Amino acid sequence: MTPYDFAAVENVEFAAAIDLFRAAPGDVRAAHDIEVRDIAGTTCLTSRGIEPATMFRRAVRLGVAREPSESEVDDVIAIMNRCGLRYAVPVAPQSRPSALASWLESRGFTRGYGWMKFARPCDRVPHATSGLAVRVVGREHASEFGRVVTEGFGLPSATAPWVGSLAGRANWVCVMAFEGDTPAAAGAVYLDRDHAWLGLGATLTSHRRRGAQTALLARRLNEAAARGARVAVTETGERVPDRPSASYRNIVRAGFEELYVRQNYLSPAA
Numbered sequence: 091m092t093p094y095d096f097a098a099v100e101n102v103e104f105a106a107a108i109d110l111f112r113a114a115p116g117d118v119r120a121a122h123d124i125e126v127r128d129i130a131g132t133t134c135l136t137s138r139g140i141e142p143a144t145m146f147r148r149a150v151r152l153g154v155a156r157e158p159s160e161s162e163v164d165d166v167i168a169i170m171n172r173c174g175l176r177y178a179v180p181v182a183p184q185s186r187p188s189a190l191a192s193w194l195e196s197r198g199f200t201r202g203y204g205w206m207k208f209a210r211p212c213d214r215v216p217h218a219t220s221g222l223a224v225r226v227v228g229r230e231h232a233s234e235f236g237r238v239v240t241e242g243f244g245l246p247s248a249t250a251p252w253v254g255s256l257a258g259r260a261n262w263v264c265v266m267a268f269e270g271d272t273p274a275a276a277g278a279v280y281l282d283r284d285h286a287w288l289g290l291g292a293t294l295t296s297h298r299r300r301g302a303q304t305a306l307l308a309r310r311l312n313e314a315a316a317r318g319a320r321v322a323v324t325e326t327g328e329r330v331p332d333r334p335s336a337s338y339r340n341i342v343r344a345g346f347e348e349l350y351v352r353q354n355y356l357s358p359a360a
Contacts, residue, residue, distance in 0.1 A: 094209045094349060096184045097154055098285050099323050104133065104150040106280035106287045110252075111135050113259055118252045127169055130162035131155050136173040140249060144202065144354045147177035153185035163193050167357075176359055178202060182352040191355065198358035204328040205354065206338065208346035212286060212315035212322050216345055218308035220301040222267040222274050226313060229258035231273075235266060238276040242292025253290065263313045267293075267302045275302035279310045286314035288324040291337070303337070307344040325352070 114124045127134040132152040140146040149166050152158060158166070170177050179199065181191050227235055236254025240247060256278055257264040267275040274297035278290040288310050293302045311322055326337040328351045342348070 094321065096182070098321070099207060099209055099349065100154045100182065101151070102280065102282045102285040102287045102323050103289070103325065104154070105282050106289060107135060107148075107150055108133050109259075109261065109280065110256065111137075113255045114252045115255055118249065121248065123173070125173075129169055130158050130165055132158070132166045134166065134169045136170065136175075136177065138173070138175065140246060143176050143356065144178040144180075144205075147173060147175060148354075149177070149179045152179060153181065153187070153190045157186045158190075160189075160193055163190070167197065170357065177357050178354045179357070180205070180352050180354055182207070183350050191353070194355045199355040200358075202354040202356040203330075203333070204351040205325045206328045206351050207323070207325045207349045208341050209321055209323050209349055210311075210344070210346045212311050212319050214345075215308050215311045215315070216343075218301065218305045218344075220267065220305035222269055222297070222300065222302055222305060224265060224267045224305050224309045226309075227257055227264050227266045231264075231266060232257040234273045235264050235276050238266065238273050238294060239290050239292045242276070242294055256290075263310065263317070265306055265309050265313065267297075267306055269297065274300075275306060277303070277306040277310055279314050281314065281317055281319055284318065284320040286310075286317075286319035286322045288314075288322055303340045304343060307340065311344070322346075 111126045123138045125136045132149050134149050137146045232254035235257045236250035239253045240250045256262045261281050263279040265277050275293035280287045291303050
């Protein structure tokens with residue numbers, strides 16, 4: 091396995107998640123109680139009325155940049171419990187201390203659906219062909235970008251302006267695939283120095299199985315490289331028999347290397 095830096099691989103994803111929460115427009119923030127709180131080297135991201143918890147209510151960076159004490163883990167849990175809803179704490183095999191998972195389990199947390207983490211260099215991008223036109227979009231396409239991502243993921247339509255606010259935002263590159271003038275798919279890149287996180291890849295039902303995500307992955311890798319990034323990072327649900335794996339296959343086909351499965355520990359039911 092290529093020796094990618096664990097903290098950098100985790101932190102670029104988490105930096106993107108934190109900036110997404112900070113980008114929420116005021117009305118969306120109020121309607122969904124969107125909050126960002128920092129404690130003990132961890133950032134607590136909470137919201138209401140948006141699922142899944144593994145994306146919209148989670149404590150990120152725990153055990154990545156520094157080793158928390160058991161009492162600090164309890165402080166993080168206390169902050170997250172204030173939302174009154176179930177939430178997730180991601181824990182990778184390299185998270186420290188090694189007792190972190192057992193601390194969570196002893197407090198009633200259970201293992202959820204894990205995510206496979208991937209990385210690859212941003213250069214030497216494989217050629218991708220599609221009948222769809224792929225291009226970078228800015229604020230002029232913010233509403234379409236937000237709509238495609240939220241519809242593709244099955245999120246509440248009220249969150250579309252939130253996601254759309256990323257188009258044209260600093261450190262983000264938003265890309266869309268079109269059939270003529272009709273939006274078909276979307277994805278984003280978040281840039282953090284020499285690392286890039288690829289996420290929010292979604293295709294409308296009407297345009298699936300046409301290579302849109304493969305083309306969007308290639309374009310985002312090229313855009314990241316052009317902006318100085320060396321390593322690209324992404325993730326998707328781990329392969330299990332009863333789960334779809336189209337996203338997993340697309341990522342592997344784009345030359346990403348499987349790094350590790352990061353477990354999502356779910357809090358006790360509220």
